[in-house]
Amino acid sequence: MNSTSRKLPNALARTLTAIATAGCLFSTAASAEPLEIGVLLPSPIADVGWSHALNEGIAAVKEKYGDDVNVSTIENIQEGPDADRIMNKMIGDGQQFLLLGSFGYMNAGLKLAQRNPDRTFLHASGYKTAENFSPFTAKYYEGAYLMGMAAAELTKTKKLGVVSAFAIPELISTINGFTLGARSVDPEVTVDVIWINSWFDPAKAQDSAKALLAGGADVLFSNAQDTPSVVTVGEEAGAYVFNLNSSMKEYAPTKYLGVVKTDWAPFFVASVDAHLAGSFEGKNEWLGMNDNVVVVEDWSSDISADMKARIDAMHEEIASGARHVYDGPLMNQEGEEVIPSGERLEDGAILGMDWHVEGVNSPLPK
């Protein structure tokens, strides 16, 4: 620089220095660039539902880090080649922290994670892990157990109905938790299940809810349905109803039993913290009440004070780990003992659950 400036007129030299300084400034700014976070969601972000809950979790990250993170969200992307292409583009765009919001993003996401060891991946509902790839799931069954207790108190027909998406372990274990909770209060209660084999068919979900009501159920559980389809049927028909992920109380102001909500904020914030600190570790994140991820709220005021106290006590016991939803004795639908008294079902058996507990009337599709 010195040798050059001697040969050039002063003015030009000054300009060059200015440019150089500006360049320096620019590069300092670059080193403190915000963390690029990419979010891929399977359905549109509505006021309620799965994608909404994930988006709320990301909002908490934004709130904590402000301008230090830059979130770009792509919603309503079907699992498959389209999702793979977008994930690749996210990597190409330099996004460092990826949140993949659906089970079917797993294999393509994992491949990208293995190819890009410096990036961090969170993946919803999956089971495969890598050093920089953590699947996460909620222990919905913990909250469903409490809902079952409330439902058992409020039902008159002693029949509860579940409209359910796909017969996968996550949903089966939630129905079983619900049934166990209900029968812990009233052993005569039974549960009917309709599998609609779709995450997303509101018309079919409503027809199923009506079929369950016609069959005598008077409490409905909307298991993994992203729209308020089942919830509105409950309100109209005068049947109590609850759902997962985010509150739909406004759709059933008088008949809302409550919500088994997922609050992903603590987990997402902790993961971003870990990524920034360089201490992120890919592992199976299975989160429940204890992690403040599964939150049960918006309880119906029709639940008696006595029952509410019992539910609160049980909530305490489950959250503290003193009690587990799948503590023995556990019987299956055929009436055979699966786990004897004093023992507890292993985590692996819950994560891969393919049987119904006693009290569920409907056979499991195999």
Added chain:
Amino acid sequence: MSTLEFFLAGTFSAATIFLLAALGELVAEKSGVLNLSVEGMMAVSAAIGFLVTYETGNHLLGFAVAGVAGVLISLVFALTTITFLANQVASGLAVGILGLGLSALIGRDYESLTIPSTDGIQIPVLSEIPLIGPVLFQQNLVVYMTFLLAIIIGYTLKHTRLGLAIRSTGENPHAAQALGFPVFLIRYGCVAFGGLLAGFAGAYASTIYTPLWADGMIAGRGWIAVALVVFGTWKTGRIAFGALLFGMVSLGELIAQSMGASIPSQLLSSLPYIVTIVVLAIISTDKARMRLHSPFSLGETFDGTEGR
């Protein structure tokens, strides 16, 4: 309401979506135009119909605007295939996919919102009859109108001059033109009518049958409507029967499950489609009869020149 009542009453309301869309497609196909964009037209109309009904609280207005939306989309299809002579299958698919995307865009801010459901009409005295009352005499107005429409369309196609003009256009546009029928106009009209009914079907789906909007809520029902036209061998009576059968199968699946039948639910979910394939296979084995029923020039472009 007992399970049986729900099953039979629900069959009619479920069948209405299929029947409305299928009747529209029937008229278009009778004029020789195969419009595969039914699913997309229904989706756009469902979104717009919901939006209008949600904002104004007026179901009638929602239906009207949804019908107009269906017509507009069908005219895009008509323009490409009838005026610009593009391939009908490819254009229909393209317009259909466009419609699905468009519906997501239109409904973006209305995702998962609901509107209050409407009550059926209570026909005095008759609706009090046990079983038959709830099944036949407490349905929504649209259900009655749709079945009435099926009769009117069936009669028009078979017994009127307009029906003759449509049929001859579909059988042989060259001959129809030679006879002095305005072939282009008839085809435009029939495709637009198909769009109108697909629009009504969409509005019925999002404002009456399932009063909420969710992207993807048509969930293949438009395709079933297209299949129904073939299923019913282009005859209104058989199409209405097919629509009821499909309504019954789609509800029966859910009821079988709720009653604890140990048939795999995946199999039950695919029943409507299996039925379609089986019936198509049976109908198609008799080639002569198939050709007799199917409009002869179906799917072929017509450029207005003489002879072939």
